[in-house]
Amino acid sequence: MTSHFRVSNLTKIFGSNTIVDELNLDIEDGEFLVLLGPSGCGKTTTLRCIAGLETPESGSITFKDRTVFDASSRVHVPAYKRNIGMVFQSYALWPNMTVRENIRYPLKVRRMKEAIASGQVEAAAEMVDCGALLDRYPSQLSGGQQQRVAVARGLVAQPDLVLFDEPLSNLDARLRDQVRSQIHQLHQRLGFTAVFVTHDQAEAFALGDRLAIMKAGKIEQYDTPERVYETPASDYVAAFIGMSNRLELVRGHDGWMTRSGAPVDLDTAIVDGRHLRGDAAVARLRPDDLTLHRSVDEIGRGRVAFTGELVTSEYGGRYFDVTVTAGGEPLYLRAEAFHHGSWLRTAAAGAPLAVSFSPSALRVFPSPGGKVDDLPVPELVHTTAGAEA
Structure with missing residues (x-):
């Protein structure tokens, strides 16, 4: 299938810094x-190159x-x-123009007089629930209203491609969720092609x-949200999508253990369904994958367990965000x-506890110099560490 849009071997350099490095994208x-990544990874520069606002080197x-x-x-088409x-992130509305004039602007510069006469401006405003605001100026609007007007302006001319540069980052949490939902509904209804830049994994x-997770101007993983969530391609991707618990593992004579010596009884560590060879690896877990226990006696078969101590707990309504040291490692979980x-509200730092997780929750990646064999391996079952089976 021929891609609707294609970016091939794109490179952009500022001074001595390569910001986008031979990047490839196919967009249907x-x-x-969604281009996802931290500040400085090259996602906004990539967007600006697609828009024609930056000139790549190659x-x-x-x-x-x-x-x-x-x-x-x-x-170089301008x-x-x-x-x-x-x-844009900053809305970029003309302050001296009304909402109607701002939305109409793309039609005006394209000389789409018929579209203006047919009510396309009013239809775009209604599409984002701004029909009653057409005669107001941007200074008379809330942040959420301004961003909805900016979305209407971006869509009104029915462009080939809509580019979103972190459009929700200036909004408070409630408005961010609201505008995000509206953008999603508009895409489902209108089916426009879009590239959306964000550092927020929930938005992505x-x-x-599809998500393109970027690091240092390159794409680490280009896949559906489901596959990125279930099978992150690297330790970097796993960390960025919320697998904040990181265990460095080494293989000794008695099996795998953390670098501090706490045993992790994994007969076979798994990297993307393949054997992991070598004596070092990195394992990732989400906070939701860990379970808190008052003691190891509460832990059943098939779980990896550590004893440890409470560091801190923060109340969040139906849950506590808890930090512990367990197996010599800092771990984060939701309880x-x-x-x-009743226990966490009064527990002091240093209180003894235990944590456990299912081996199937681990995502394991080779450490630098680690090797991966292509042979399939059986599923991990009935493993414990630090607790009786």
């Missing part, structure tokens, strides 16, 4: 692609089989001729048909207030 018609960009940039043949819609999972609240 109607797809909502590579090419194709829209619907039309080349809009090719460094080798010196093709931004205003690429038929894109832009939604909620909105993306249900219904089961543990």
Whole structure:
């Protein structure tokens, strides 16, 4: 299948720093692609190159089989001729224009008089629940209203591609969820093609048909949200999507253990369904994968267990966010207030406890220099450490 949009071997350099490094993307018609990563990973620069706001050093960009940039043949179609819609982090509304005039602006510069006369501006405003605000100025709107107007402006001309540059980061938590939901509903209804930049994994999972997780100008994983969540491709990806518990493992004569010597009784460590060879590995767990216990006596068969101490607990309504040291490692977990609240409210730092997890929750990656064999391995079952089976 020919991609609706294609970015090939894109490289962008500022000074001596390579910000985007031979990056490749294929975006299908109607797809909502999310570029996800921390500040400085190159996601916004990639977006600006697609938009025509930055000139890459090498590579090419194709829209619907039309080349809009090719460094080798010196093709560079300017931004205003690429038929894109832009939604910025800072709203970027004209302060001296009404909402109606702001939304109408893309139609006006494209000389789409028929679209203006047919009520396309009013329809776009209604689409984002801003129909009653058309005669107001941006200074008379809340942040959420301004961003909804910016979305309407980005969509009104029915562009080939809509680019979102962290559009929710300036909103408070409630408005962020609300506008995110509206963008998702609009995409489901209109089916526009979009590239959305964010550092927020919740936004990425909620909105993306596919995620491109970036690191240092390259893509670490390019996959569906479900596959990224279940099978992160690297320790970096696992950490970024919320697997905040990291265990460094070494293989000794008696099996696997943490670097502090706490045993982790895994007969076979798994990396993406394959044997892990070598004597060092890194394991990742989500806070929700860990269970808190008052003692190891509460832990049943098939669980890996550590004894440890309480560091701190923070009340969050139905749960506590808990930090412990267990097996010589700092670990983070969520404990249900219904089961543990009465104890956690009064427990002092240093109180003894135990934690456990299922081996199937582990995602294990080779340490630098580790090797992976391609042979399949059986599922891990009935393993314990630090507790009687």
